[in-house]
Amino acid sequence: xxKLIVASNNKHKISEIKQILKNFPFQxxxxxxxxxxxxxxxxxxxxxxNAHIKAIEIFKALGKRHAVLADDSGLMxxxxxxxxxxYSARYFGVHGNDKENNEKLLSNLKGVEFEKRKAHFVCxxxxxxxxxxxxxxxxxxxxxxxxxxxxxxxxxYDPLFYVPRFNKTFAEITSEEKNSIxxxxxxxxxLEEKVKDYLQEVK
Numbered sequence: 001x002x003k004l005i006v007a008s009n010n011k012h013k014i015s016e017i018k019q020i021l022k023n024f025p026f027q028x029x030x031x032x033x034x035x036x037x038x039x040x041x042x043x044x045x046x047x048x049x050n051a052h053i054k055a056i057e058i059f060k061a062l063g064k065r066h067a068v069l070a071d072d073s074g075l076m077x078x079x080x081x082x083x084x085x086x087y088s089a090r091y092f093g094v095h096g097n098d099k100e101n102n103e104k105l106l107s108n109l110k111g112v113e114f115e116k117r118k119a120h121f122v123c124x125x126x127x128x129x130x131x132x133x134x135x136x137x138x139x140x141x142x143x144x145x146x147x148x149x150x151x152x153x154x155x156x157y158d159p160l161f162y163v164p165r166f167n168k169t170f171a172e173i174t175s176e177e178k179n180s181i182x183x184x185x186x187x188x189x190x191l192e193e194k195v196k197d198y199l200q201e202v203k
Contacts, residue, residue, distance in 0.1 A: 002025070002026050002027070002066070002067060003026065003027050003029060003034070003066045003067065004024065004026035004027065004028050004029070004066070004067045004068070004069055004127075005029055005030075005031065005034050005036070005058060005062065005066050005067070005068050005069070006028060006029065006030055006031070006068075006069050006070070006071075007031060007040065007054040007055060007057075007058040007068055007069065007070035007071075008030060008031065008054075008070070008071070009030055009031050009032050011030075012154075012155040012156075013071070013184070014030045015175075016175070016178075016179060016182075016184055016185075017069070017071075017184070017188065019175065019179060020179050020184070020185055020188040020189070020192075021188055021191075021192060023192075024192060024195070025195075026067060031058070034066075036058070036061065036062070038057070038058065038061055040053060040054045040057050040058070041053075042054065042072065042086075044072075044086065045086065046086065046124070047072040047073060047074065047086060047122055047123070047124035047138070048072075048124045048126075048136065048138070050072035050086060050124070051070045051071055051072040051124045051125060051126040051136075052070075052126050052136075053070075054070035054072070054126075055068050055069070055070035055126040055127070055128050055134075056128065058070065059128045064130070064131060067127065067128060067129050067130075068127070068128045069125065069126070069127045069128075069191075070125070070126050071123055071124065071125040071126075071184065071187070072086070072123075072124050073088075073121065073122060073123035073124070073183060073184060074086060074087075074088030074089070074121070074122060075088050075105075075119055075120075075121055075122075075156075075157045075161070076119060076120055076121075076122060077105070077109070077117070077118075077119040077145060078116075078118045078119065079109070079112060079116050079117065079118070080108060080109070083108070084101070084105065088101070088156070088157070089101070089156070091104055091105065092104045098155060098156055098157075101156070101157070102149060102157060102159065102160055105145065105157065105160065106145075106147065106148070106160070109145055109147075114144060114146075117144045117145040117146070118142065118143075118144055119142070119143060119144060119145050119161065120140050120141060120142045120143065120183075121140060121141050121143075121157075121161065121182065121183040122138065122139075122140045122183055123138065123139045123140070123182075123183040123184045123186070123187040124136070124137075124138045124187070125137050125138070125139075125187045125188065125191055127191055127195070129195075129198070133198065135191060135194050135195065135198070137187045137188075137190040137191045137194065138187055138190075139182070139183045139184060139185065139186030139187030139188075139189075139190065140183045140186070141163070141181055141182055141183045141186065143161045143162050143163045143164070143170075144161075144162045144164070145157075145160050145161065145162070146160055146162045146169065148160075149169075149171070150162075150168075150169045150171065150172055151168070151169045151170070151171025151172035151173075152171060153171050153172070153173075153174075153175070154169075154170045154171035154178065157170075158170035158171040158178075159171040163181065165181065170182070
């Protein structure tokens with residue numbers, strides 16, 4: 001079975017990707033599982049640019065022998081002009097500090113009424129199958145930022161991201177419910193369909 005290396009070591013993200021792509025015709029591995037120790041400088045100005053930067057660097061580092069999937073995702077709050085955007089994971093200044101990132105977001109939204117706290121998660125994915133086949137997809141989901149964290153599951157801004165459809169935050173719903181509507185779930189389903197089309201073409 002062909003290997004698909006996901007350009008990430010984020011355990012939560014890897015788990016979501018493996019669950020959603022469980023019928024994918026590849027063995028899905030994180031960078032750590034593949035024995036790869038590379039830090040990629042995500043200096044793009046958009047999610048799409050960062051996904052490409054990560055994908056192409058890992059693809060080259062692997063000697064172009066394996067398929068590579070990279071995603072860049074984050075939260076965009078309308079009233080904050082799209083912040084934190086591509087800086088979602090390091091909004092407070094330190095990469096991956098969920099607590100500080102959430103506190104900064106709440107501070108920046110202090111006094112803003114619920115109806116004006118509209119936000120959406122965005123996920124851009126790039127899959128490099130080989131040097132000639134590169135697939136790009138994007139997914140998003142809309143919600144609102146509430147005034148305090150709710151829920152114990154999820155990660156990142158999930159405890160603050162309220163989804164009216166479920167009357168819960170991303171941290172309060174099950175992983176199956178989240179994957180059914182999330183930005184990453186939507187992007188991965190689009191990707192799966194495109195890969196199916198490609199595999200049918202090359203048969």
